Amino acid sequence: MLARSCLRSTRAFAGLRNGAVQITKRAASSSSSGSTAESPLRLNIAAAAATAVAAGSVAWYYHLYGPTADAATPAEEGLHPTHYPWVHQQWFKTFDHQALRRGFQVYREVCASCHSLSRVPYRSFVGTILTVDEAKALAEENEYDTEPNDQGEIEQRPGKLSDYLPAPYKNDEAARFANNGALPPDLSLIVKARHGGCDYIFNLLTGYPEEAPAGANVGAGLNFNPYFPGTGIAMARVLYDGLVEYEDGTPATTSQMAKDVTEFLNWAAEPEMDDRKRMGMKVLVVTSVLFAMSVWVKRYKWAWLKSRKIVYDPPKTDNSPRRF
Amino acid sequence: MGFWDTITDLVEAATPWATADAEAPAQELPEETTAESTKEEASTEAETAAAAEEPAAEEEEPAAEEQEEEEEEEEEEEEEEEPVDPKEQLEEDCRNSKQCSPAKHHFDECVERVTAAESSEGGAKEDCVEEFFHLAHCATECAAPKLWSILK
Numbered sequence: 187m188l189a190r191s192c193l194r195s196t197r198a199f200a201g202l203r204n205g206a207v208q209i210t211k212r213a214a215s216s217s218s219s220g221s222t223a224e225s226p227l228r229l230n231i232a233a234a235a236a237t238a239v240a241a242g243s244v245a246w247y248y249h250l251y252g253p254t255a256d257a258a259t260p261a262e263e264g265l266h267p268t269h270y271p272w273v274h275q276q277w278f279k280t281f282d283h284q285a286l287r288r289g290f291q292v293y294r295e296v297c298a299s300c301h302s303l304s305r306v307p308y309r310s311f312v313g314t315i316l317t318v319d320e321a322k323a324l325a326e327e328n329e330y331d332t333e334p335n336d337q338g339e340i341e342q343r344p345g346k347l348s349d350y351l352p353a354p355y356k357n358d359e360a361a362r363f364a365n366n367g368a369l370p371p372d373l374s375l376i377v378k379a380r381h382g383g384c385d386y387i388f389n390l391l392t393g394y395p396e397e398a399p400a401g402a403n404v405g406a407g408l409n410f411n412p413y414f415p416g417t418g419i420a421m422a423r424v425l426y427d428g429l430v431e432y433e434d435g436t437p438a439t440t441s442q443m444a445k446d447v448t449e450f451l452n453w454a455a456e457p458e459m460d461d462r463k464r465m466g467m468k469v470l471v472v473t474s475v476l477f478a479m480s481v482w483v484k485r486y487k488w489a490w491l492k493s494r495k496i497v498y499d500p501p502k503t504d505n506s507p508r509r510f
Numbered sequence: 511m512g513f514w515d516t517i518t519d520l521v522e523a524a525t526p527w528a529t530a531d532a533e534a535p536a537q538e539l540p541e542e543t544t545a546e547s548t549k550e551e552a553s554t555e556a557e558t559a560a561a562a563e564e565p566a567a568e569e570e571e572p573a574a575e576e577q578e579e580e581e582e583e584e585e586e587e588e589e590e591e592e593p594v595d596p597k598e599q600l601e602e603d604c605r606n607s608k609q610c611s612p613a614k615h616h617f618d619e620c621v622e623r624v625t626a627a628e629s630s631e632g633g634a635k636e637d638c639v640e641e642f643f644h645l646a647h648c649a650t651e652c653a654a655p656k657l658w659s660i661l662k
Contacts, residue, residue, distance in 0.1 A: 261639040268650040271658050285662070389650070392597060399617070400624040401637030412646055417639060428592035436662050437593035445661050 261402075264415035267382040267389040274449060275384070278467070280460045281453050286315050288432050289450025292443045295430050297373065300365065300421075302353035305374035306454050309347040314457070315450075321347060328352045366407050368420030377448070377455040384448050389413045391444040394423035596660045597653065604652035605645060613648045617641040 256263075274281045290311070293303065308325040312318050325345035330352075332341045345352075353372075355361035362369050371379075380386045390413045398410035408418035425440045432438050453459070605614055620638040627634040 260643055261637075265643045265646060268647065268654055270654050393646070393650075395642075395646075399638040399642035400621040401628070401634045402639050402642075403637065412639075412643055427595050439593045439595040439597075439661075441595055441597040441657060442593075442661050 258415075261417050262415060264417065265389075265393075265412040267385040267413055269385050270388060272384055272449070274452065274459070278463065280463065281314075281449060283314060284434065285446045285449045286453050288434070288436060288443075289446035289448070289453075290315050291432065292425075292430050292447040293373070293450055296424055296443075297447065298351075299354055300361075300370040301373045302355070302370075303351045303373050303454060304353050305350070305372070306457075307348060307350045308345065310457055312347065314453070318347075325349055366420060370421070373451055373454065375455045377452045379455075384452050386413060387448045387451060388441075388444050390419075391425055391448070392441050597657050600653035600656050600660075601649040604649040607652065609652055610645060610648040613641070613645040617645045 273279050293301075308321050311321045311324070316324065325347055328345045328349075329342040330345050330349050332343045334340055355364060358369055377383050377387060382389075390411060393413045394409065394411055398404050402410055402417065404410045405418045408420055409422050410417055411419045425443050427439050430438045430443055436442060456462075604610055617638060620636075620641040624634045624636060624638055627636075
C-alpha cells in the first residue's frame with residue numbers, strides 16, 4: 187500500500203515536471219498493468235481542480251485588488267504636466283544664469299504684485315543673478331523696520347542685502363481679501379511643493395486655453411486651466427506676448443517668459459543646485475582616483491602571490507620498477 | 511621683473527586651474543540707460559499724441575476718422591513689433607497632425623454633441639474636459655522638443 191502510494195506520487199510529480207511525454211508513458215504503463223486503471227481519471231480530476239483553484243484565486247484577487255479605484259475624476263486630478271527637456275535638470279548642467287536674470291525680471295514685474303518670495307534674501311542674488319551694486323540698489327528701494335530706538339519707537343530704514351524680499355500683502359488674510367478669497371501662494375519653494383515641479387509651473391502658466399471646452403463647469407471668478415487640479419483656478423492668465431521688455435533683447439514671448447520665470451523659481455527653491463552638482467562631480471573625481479589607486483596597490487601587493495610558480499619536484503629515483 | 515612676469519603669465523595661461531574673472535562692469539549702468547530710453551520713448555509718444563491731437567482740435571469732424579485710422583495703423587505696427595509665441599503655432603500643427611488625429615476627432619465630436627445638447631434640451635449632461643485633456647496632452651507632448659529648440 188505504502189509502496190503503491192509512493193509510486194503514484196512520484197509518477198504524479200514526474201507528470202507535473204514535463205507533461206506530455208510522461209502522460210503518454212503513464213497511459214502506456216497503466217494500460218499494460220491494469221491494476222491502476224482508475225488513476226488517470228482521478229489524476230485528471232485532481233489536475234483540473236487544482237488548475238481551476240489556481241485560475242479562480244487569480245481571478246478573485248484581480249476582482250478584489252485589480253482595478254484601481256480613483257477617488258477623483260480626471261478633471262479633478264488635473265491634466266498631468268507635459269515633460270519639457272529642461273537643460274538645468276541634467277546631471278552636469280548648471281542653471282542658465284542669463285535665464286535666471288530674465289526670470290527674476292519677470293517675477294519682479296509680473297508675479298510680485300500678488301505672490302511673495304519671502305524666503306529669498308537680497309544677498310542670495312549677489313553673484314548669481316545681480317551684481318552687488320544692483321542688489322544693494324534693489325534692497326534700498328524698500329523700507330524695513332529698524333530695531334527700537336532709545337524711546338522704543340520702531341522706525342523705517344532702507345533695505346540691506348541681509349533683508350528678505352518684501353511680501354505684497356501684510357498677511358494671508360489681506361492677500362485673500364484682495365484676491366477674491368483666493369490666496370496666492372508664496373513662490374519660494376513652489377517648484378518643490380508641486381507635483382511635476384518645473385513642468386507643472388510652465389504648463390500652468392502657458393496652458394490657459396482661449397476658451398474652456400464645451401460643457402466645462404467653470405465657477406464664478408475662476409478661470410479654466412487644465413493643469414490645475416479641479417481645472418478652476420483663481421489666477422487669470424497673466425503672461426502675454428511682449429509683456430516684459432528683456433534687457434538682453436530676447437523676444438519676450440509667453441513661453442519664453444514662462445520658461446525663464448520657471449527656471450528662476452527653481453533657483454529660488456534650490457539655490458544650492460549648482461554647488462550640489464559641483465560637489466557630486468568632486469565626489470566622482472575623488473572616488474575614481476581612489477579606486478584606480480586601490481587597483482594599482484592591489485596589483486602591487488598581490489604581485490608575489492600571482493607571479494609565484496609552484497613546481498613539483500619529484501624525488502630522484504632510478505627508472506626501474508620498485509620492488510616490494 | 512618683466513622676465514618673471516612673462517613666465518608667470520605663461521604658467522597661468524597653461525594651468526588648467528586658471529581662474530576666469532568676470533568682465534569689468536560697463537561705465538554706463540544699464541538701469542540708467544533703460545530709464546533714459548523709457549523716458550525718451552515716453553516723450554516721443556507724448557509728442558506724437560500731441561501732434562495727433564492738434565489737427566483734431568482744428569477740424570474735428572473730418573479729422574476724427576483719419577485719427578482713428580492712424581491709431582489703427584500704429585496699433586498694427588506695435589503688434590507687428592511684438593514677438594509671436596511659437597508655442598501656439600507648434601501645438602496647432604501638432605493638433606492637426608496625424609499623431610493626434612484620434613484625440614482631435616473625439617474632441618470635435620464631443621464638442622458637437624455637447625453644444626447640440628445644450629441648445630436643444632437645455633443643459634448637457636456631460637462635458638468635454640477629458641477629451642480636451644487627451645488632445646492637449648498629445649499636442650503639448652508633440653510640441654515640447656520643438657518648442658525647446660526654439661526658446662532661448
